[in-house]
Amino acid sequence: MHPSLPLALTRGDPSGIGIEIALKAWLATHADDQPAAFFLVADRALCQAVAQALGLAVPFETCQPADATRVFSRALPLVALDAATVGRPGHPDIADALGTIASMQRCCELVAAGEASAVVTNPISKEILHRVGYPHPGQTEFMGAMAERLYGIKARAVMLLWSPTLSVVPATIHVPVACVPGLVTQDLIVETVRVVARDFTDRFGVARPRIAVTGLNPHAGEGGDMGREEIETITPALNRLLAEGFAVTGPHPADTLFHAAAREQYDVVVTMYHDQALIPIKTLAFDSAVNVTLGLPFVRTSPDHGTAFDIAGKGVADPSSLIAALQLASRLARSDALARASCPAA
Missing domain, CATH: 3.40.718.10 (Isopropylmalate Dehydrogenase)
Known part of the structure; x- marks a missing residue:
């Protein structure tokens, strides 16, 4: 082109x-x-x-x-x-x-x-x-x-919300919240992170992007007391990605991941559902954020x-x-x- x-x-x-x-x-x-x-x-x-x-x-x-x-x-x-x-x-x-x-x-x-x-x-x-x-x-x-x-x-079309302040990706997008737990699978997380990492390198010029991944439940499940998706799905997916050489961390509690100090620790966040991603970026960068389709x-x-x-x-x-x-x-x-x-x- x-x-x-x-x-x-x-x-x-x-x-x-x-x-x-x-x-x-x-x-x-x-x-x-x-x-x-x-x-x-x-x-x-x-x-x-x-x-x-x-x-x-x-x-x-x-x-x-x-x-x-x-x-x-x-x-x-x-x-x-x-x-x-x-x-x-x-x-x-x-x-x-x-x-x-x-x-x-x-x-x-x-x-x-x-x-x-x-x-x-x-x-x-x-x-x-x-x-x-x-x-x-x-x-x-x-x-x-x-x-x-x-x-x-x-x-594999992936939604990125990008701004100079914050970049976020919802793993599931326009679906009812009630459907999210059934849609969040190891393969979904792994495939999403692969696309994000590739495009951040090829298009955004980030050699090895640091990718933070949220949990699904409050407090990232609180060790299983508030849900087991972090233990049974998200952590195994992250282990697969780490074995492939990706710079991923998590699962992080979403409520502590978007303040200024936390944002210094990653290049992009992959969240489990729409509002986990869009609420923080629309709060921090409503007029400057851009929707980008990766993949x-x-x-x-x-x-x-x-x-x-x-x-x-x-x-x-x-x-x-x-x-x-x-x-x-x-x-x-x-x-x-x-x-x-x-x-x-x-």
């Missing part, structure tokens, strides 16, 4: 804040000396309507991906999406679901075709997409399916927040997390390009 290629940005749910923060991100970054150039896969009429409603002076230019980097300095490049919008800001409509999926799919296809360097996704409403038969719990799982379809590989043959990032229907159309959405996602995607795509150049047969 050539590092000068633009990033492909999805539109997200058109009734959320995705288009607004995309326009604000262009305004904030297009004049930089070394911008993370991107194009937006969206309907031009939608973008113009958002810009006009919010008073954002953003010029648009519909173009091919190959022209996006050149266009970026003077206008926000749009790759046309034939999907008129029905929903209004804050009021999503099921009629827009297929267009949202089409934007995601098109971005993945353009990266696979070598026309973009990475995929950056705006927030979606999973509830809306599920009503038209979207089979995935979230965008992470969708990206894994696209990797299989476009690259012919079975990808893919391409780079995918996303802002670490949702559609924010409650503030959509009000002009107050903060683009900081999207800007961070664009910048990180550009950085990781460069790492990918360098790795591929050094290992052309890979």
